[in-house]
Amino acid sequence: MDRHPKRLAILTGAGMSTESGVPDFRSQTGLWAKHDPMQTATVQALEDRYDHFHAFYGNRLESLQFIEPHSGHAIITEWQKKGIVSVIATQNVDRLHQKSGSENVAELHGNLREFSCHDCGKAAKQEDFIAKKHCHRCGGKLRPNIVLFGEQLPMQAWEYAARYIRESDVLLVVGTSLQVAPVNQLPELAPGESIYINEEIDTPVPFTRTIQAKAGEGLQSLSKEWQM
Known part of the structure; x- marks a missing residue:
């Protein structure tokens, strides 16, 4: 019996990039x-x-010139290659997911490239x-x-992320404080299990499971658990 999700939606924030040296x-x-x-x-x-x-x-x-993806980015890329990731949506503008080899990333806040x-x-x-x-x-x-403060998010990226989060069996949120609207509303669309990985968990969060860890550490833990 497979332990891993079949339709994994991933949402990442700034904490996904800090291990690479991005503030x-x-x-x-x-x-x-x-x-x-x-x-x-x-x-x-x-x-x-x-x-x-x-x-x-x-x-x-x-x-950003000399910043490289870390092991957590590589894990997500490997999951995508194995076919279990339906969408990678990110608030980050550094394109480290793409640099790691991930494809079809929904850039909710645009990019700096x-x-x-x-x-x-x-x-x-x-x-x-x-x-x-x-x-x-x-x-x-x-x-x-x-996307600057006061501007609308790119509609195509938003709709792409929302669609696959609605269709996911697991939503994995990594390294975001979920303080910025409207991205903080996306987890509400997930119909199934939701997992939250963040180094700091100060307040109750609406997820079925939380992992207090840095992004790379938390993703490595899940990868072992899912035998990926």
């Missing part, structure tokens, strides 16, 4: 402890304080953003394709 946002040493997100990661910041906006995301890009013009939407090159060039078509400001 989180909401801890005492996270990015928002050092930078006011309302002054840095909003449309208004992009439009009215572009130098500040550009410096923040330029530094984030530079910090693609760029476009804020005004006309034309695709742009990373080097043009770094050089603080303007859009070749309309002269507008260039930006990474991430």
